[in-house]
Amino acid sequence: MTTDKIFKCNAKHLRAGTASVRQYFITSAHTDGKMLDAEYREMVRRDLPALLAMSQENMASIILASWGVELRDEEVLHAILRPDAYTEVLEVRGEIVGYYSVEMLNGKAFINAIQVKKGHQGKGYGTAMMERVENLARSRGIGLIDLWVQLTNRQAREFYRHRGYRTMSRQGNNYLMRKDLL
Numbered sequence: 001m002t003t004d005k006i007f008k009c010n011a012k013h014l015r016a017g018t019a020s021v022r023q024y025f026i027t028s029a030h031t032d033g034k035m036l037d038a039e040y041r042e043m044v045r046r047d048l049p050a051l052l053a054m055s056q057e058n059m060a061s062i063i064l065a066s067w068g069v070e071l072r073d074e075e076v077l078h079a080i081l082r083p084d085a086y087t088e089v090l091e092v093r094g095e096i097v098g099y100y101s102v103e104m105l106n107g108k109a110f111i112n113a114i115q116v117k118k119g120h121q122g123k124g125y126g127t128a129m130m131e132r133v134e135n136l137a138r139s140r141g142i143g144l145i146d147l148w149v150q151l152t153n154r155q156a157r158e159f160y161r162h163r164g165y166r167t168m169s170r171q172g173n174n175y176l177m178r179k180d181l182l
C-alpha cells in the first residue's frame with residue numbers, strides 16, 4: 001500500500017468517526033516533502049507509559065512555571081484519550097520519539113498535545129507532525145486549527161509562530177493560537 005493510500009485510509013476513518021478502530025497502517029514521516037527516518041502509527045494503550053513519561057519530562061517545569069502546579073498524568077490522559085481524539089505516535093526503529101493528539105469537530109481542528117522526546121528535538125519531527133495534522137484537517141475540509149500554549153513556553157510559541165499560527169487571545173497563563181488552513 002502506498003503512503004497516499006494509507007494516509008487516505010486514516011482520513012477515511014476520521015471522516016467516518018471510527019478513528020478509535022485500531023489501525024496498524026504505518027506511514028513514513030515527511031517534512032516539506034522530504035522523507036524522515038520515522039514512521040507514524042496510531043497510538044495503542046501499551047504506548048501510554050512512554051507518552052506520559054515524555055510529557056512529564058517536557059512539560060512538568062513549564063506547567064509549574066506557568067501555573068504553579070504539578071503536571072498530573074491524569075491531565076495528559078484526559079487530553080489524549082478523549083472520545084474524539086485521534087492520537088498517533090512517531091517511531092524511529094521502534095523507539096517512540098514523539099506523538100500528537102488532535103480533535104476534529106464542527107469544522108475545526110484542535111491540537112490537544114504535540115510532544116517530541118528530549119534528545120530528538122530540533123530534528124524536524126515536530127514540523128513533520130504539524131504538517132501531518134494540517135494535511136489531515138485539510139483532507140476533511142477543515143479551515144482552521146487551534147491550540148493552547150503556555151505563556152512560559154517560549155520555544156513552542158516561536159515554533160508555532162514560524163509555522164503560521166497567530167495569537168488570538170489569552171486565558172490565564174495560556175495563549176490560544178490559530179492557523180487558517182484554506
Ligand SMILES: CC(C)(COP(=O)(O)OP(=O)(O)OC[C@H]1O[C@@H](n2cnc3c(N)ncnc32)[C@H](O)[C@@H]1OP(=O)(O)O)[C@@H](O)C(=O)NCCC(=O)NCCS
Nearest residue numbers: 058114115116121122123124125126127148149156159162
Ligand atoms: C515544540 C516541539 C513540539 C517542536 O518539535 P521539534 O521536533 O523540536 O521541532 P523541529 O525540529 O521541527 O523545529 C524546531 C525549531 O527550533 C529550532 N531548533 C534548533 N535546535 C533546536 C533544539 N535543540 N531543540 C528544539 N528546537 C530546536 C529548529 O531549527 C526549528 O526552528 P524553526 O521554528 O525556525 O523552524 C518540541 O520542541 C517539543 O516537544 N517541545 C517540548 C514540548 C512542548 O512544548 N510541546 C508543545 C506544548 S504546547
